[in-house]
Amino acid sequence: MIKHVWAVYFSPSGKTEQVTMAVAEGAAGLLKIGEIHAYDFTLPDKREHPFCFGEEDLVILGCPTYAGRIPNKIMPFIRDSICGHGASAAIVMTYGGRNIDHSVMETYLLLQENGFKVYGAGSAVTRHVMSDILSAGRPGTEDLKAAGQFGADVVHKIMTQPENYNDLSLPGSNPVGPYYKPLEADGTPANFLKAKPKVHNEICTRCKICAEVCPMGSISRENVEEVPGVCIKCHACVRKCPTGARFFDDPSLISHIRMLEENFAGQPKDNNWYL
Missing domain, CATH: 3.30.70.20 (Alpha-Beta Plaits)
Known part of the structure; x- marks a missing residue:
């Protein structure tokens, strides 16, 4: 029986936190649990020690998508330090409107390996961190309402189909595909790895x-x-x-942002929830 709902997230801009908390609130509401436990592992000192759960926990794990996957500097913490021990889980991967690519699948596979029972996963659109116009205003009120409903749907599945975990059909490939290779506005490869603010x-x-x-x-x-x-x-x-x-x-980074805005700003994406 689930006694605790956790919102666990990496959220540098705060948008992933918003969606993850909305999912957790929807789950906690159906469970009639008043308190949501939050663990924000955005800052380095929050990633110094393992964080483990158990069979009485429902964990909503949220993370942004970088280049189509989990951010490469964050993936090792999720892989090595977030352990389930039979805890139930749902995944929330956010992205700025280009493509979710492999990030949902990558997180799904890691959580299974780490002993979680994954009952649901989602890809949620949030404003792109690099742009003021790409997915501007997301998540909006309707986005957060849908996220809350997803949280409730996850709990309903746990209650009515407890044996149906780790059975999701998700976007992305298994084995996980490569990171997206960014492009400049003229279609040539963009290289801004060394760019700094x-x-x-x-x-x-x-x-x-x-x-x-x-x-x-x-x-x-x-x-x-x-x-x-x-x-x-x-x-x-x-x-x-x-x-x-x-x-x-950085010229290459600026050109990449222009490419994203020119190719994706006029194509609003939908959130997708998988159960």
Whole structure:
């Protein structure tokens, strides 16, 4: 019997958290559980130790899609440190409107290997972290309402078909396919792996929020102009800077964003929920 509902998520921009919490609220509502336990593993110190569950837990795991898969710097934590021990689970993979590719399948396979009973999975559209126009306004009210209904549907399946777990038909390939290779606006390969955020010094207040929200801990707290660590292009520093002082100026990255906006901004995507 499920006694605890968990919302467990990696959410640099906050959008994945929104959808994951909506699913958890829908599940908790049907179970008549008042408290939802949240575990946000966005920041590095939250990924230092394993996090394990049991048969009385329902875990809603949320994560954004990067290049068609789980972010490559986050996948090892999910693979090695989130363990089920018979816990029930549902998956929420968000994406910015290009394509979900293999991320739902990848997470599904990892959770099965880690001892979870996966009863449902979904791909939910959220505003693209790199763009103000690609999937702008998502998730909206209707998106979050549908996410809540999915959470309730997962619980209904657990209650009425407890033996039907790990039986989902999902997008993506098994074995998991390669990461998406980004393109520039002219269709040539984009290479912005080394791109790092810059600072508009004239409007930067040195509040250090950018360093505090970086999921890799890569921005120096002593001098926020320095980014000695790896950058995963999550844009948390850009999105959460109160003065708009953070920006990227890498030509290949900017060209890639233009390609995304030109090819996908006019093609709104639907959320998909699988049971």
